Amino acid sequence: MTASSNLTDAIRAAAPNLRGRLLENQSLSDLTWFRVGGPAEVLFSPADEEDLSQFLAALDPAVPVTVIGLGSNLIVRDGGIPGVTIRLGGKAFGSVAIDGETIRAGTAVPDMRLAKTSAEASLDGLAFFRGIPGSVGGALRMNAGAHGGETTDVLTQARGIDRKGEARTFTHAEMGFRYRHSSAPGDVIFTSATFRGRPGDRQEIEAEMDRVTAAREAAQxxxxxxxxxxxxxxxxxxxxxxxxxxxxxxxxxxxxxxxxxxxxxxxxxxxxxxxxxxxxxxxxxxxxxxxxxxxxxxxxxxxxxxxxxx
Structure with a gap:
């Protein structure tokens, strides 16, 4: 796949105030755990949610949009990805905040970090995320789970931006979770999620996470x-x-x-x-x-x- 200068130029003309990175013909193999795959025709990394909203609102609806996260559960085919590939990252999408029993995380946060931060706040119920090699965004899309726990068990709300650039909020029920699946609209790019833990003993939670880690290392x-x-x-x-x-x-x-x-x-x-x-x-x-x-x-x-x- 060759660089699409016409597409990039059209994007910059439609959204001249973008603050994120816009790259042409960008290799994706280094962004996947398999270390294989072709390039993105255009790769966009938004600066924050507002930047993402502006980008999507200005983008020609005919241009295909693909979202990738940490690249763990992913095969990018050798011919690459046509259109625009979006990858969230940085502080805007990579932070975790605790408020009582509520945990709010950006969708670029690795699941393992979500588990660790919750444990440090003595919040139980999220230790299973220690065994998931992905990010919060991927967990929302596939109801990720491991070692007896699933995303559906702890999620209260998710927020994202749809293809028109409009912010959307989804309750747990609206996510439509089932085994390794969510029925939330496919055009929504999730930007953050809210989880609820329960008070627990930090040492016991961390011990459980250690057991999860040991089990993964022994069997996978x-x-x-x-x-x-x-x-x-x-x-x-x-x-x-x-x-x-x-x-x-x-x-x-x-x-x-x-x-x-x-x-x-x-x-x-x-x-x-x-x-x-x-x-x-x-x-x-x-x-x-x-x-x-x-x-x-x-x-x-x-x-x-x-x-x-x-």
């Missing part, structure tokens, strides 16, 4: 270039057990491999392309379907276009 290939859990658990079952039973543990395609340690994780062994990783995932799905009749569904988000489409 967290030191590898991976994207976290690849497939959602089917109802009444475990994805890794089906993958193992289908003989996929250690299976390779190009530079990609099914983890020997935990076979619901895919790994970039070095030199893998996004096509290798996604193709390996599809092969795993095929083998599981043939061996068990179960259709596995991706938990990792896959975005962008294949190299052949560029």
């Amino acid at each position: 290939p967290i030191r590898e270039r991976t994207g976290g859990s690849t497939f959602k658990n089917p109802e009444g079952g475990k994805a890794w057990q089906l993958i193992d039973a289908a003989g996929c543990r250690g299976l390779t395609l190009g530079g990609a491999q099914v983890s020997e340690m935990h076979c619901n994780f895919l790994i970039n062994r070095g030199g893998a392309t996004a096509a290798d990783i996604e193709g390996l995932g599809e092969e795993v799905r095929r083998r599981v379907r043939e061996s068990s009749g179960v259709e596995l569904h991706w938990e990792i988000k896959r975005i962008g276009v294949d190299r052949s489409e560029v």
Whole structure:
């Protein structure tokens, strides 16, 4: 994908007072945990919520918009992402504030930091976020969970900006949470969230977080270039057990491999392309379907276009 000067020029003309960074043909591979993928045609990092609102209000509605966070549960395809890619960061979207039992966090805040800050305030109920390698924004989109807890258990409200540049607020009920899913409008870019904890003992909460960390390190290939859990658990079952039973543990395609340690994780062994990783995932799905009749569904988000489409 080549730089789109015409798109960038059109954006600057429509919104001349933007304060955030606007970059053309920006590589995204370094922003994903797999370390693969093509460039963003245009990458925008807004200075704050007002800047984001101004940007979206001025942007041609025909231009596609994609949002990325920490890049943990993400495959960016090798052809890159057409249109505008938005990535939130900085103090405006990366701060956490405590008020009594209420925790307000920007959506660029890593889930692990949310857990740590809550523990330091002796607020219980959010320790499970220690085991989620993503950000608050991603947690809102997929009702992220780990070790017996889910985002739906503690979220009270979420705020975002829609495609027209208008601020929107969503109650817990309006988020429409279910397993690894939210039914909030797809055009909303979440900017902050409010959670409610409960009074607890800091040492006990931190001990629980240590147990979560130890469990992750013992069972998951967290030191590898991976994207976290690849497939959602089917109802009444475990994805890794089906993958193992289908003989996929250690299976390779190009530079990609099914983890020997935990076979619901895919790994970039070095030199893998996004096509290798996604193709390996599809092969795993095929083998599981043939061996068990179960259709596995991706938990990792896959975005962008294949190299052949560029």
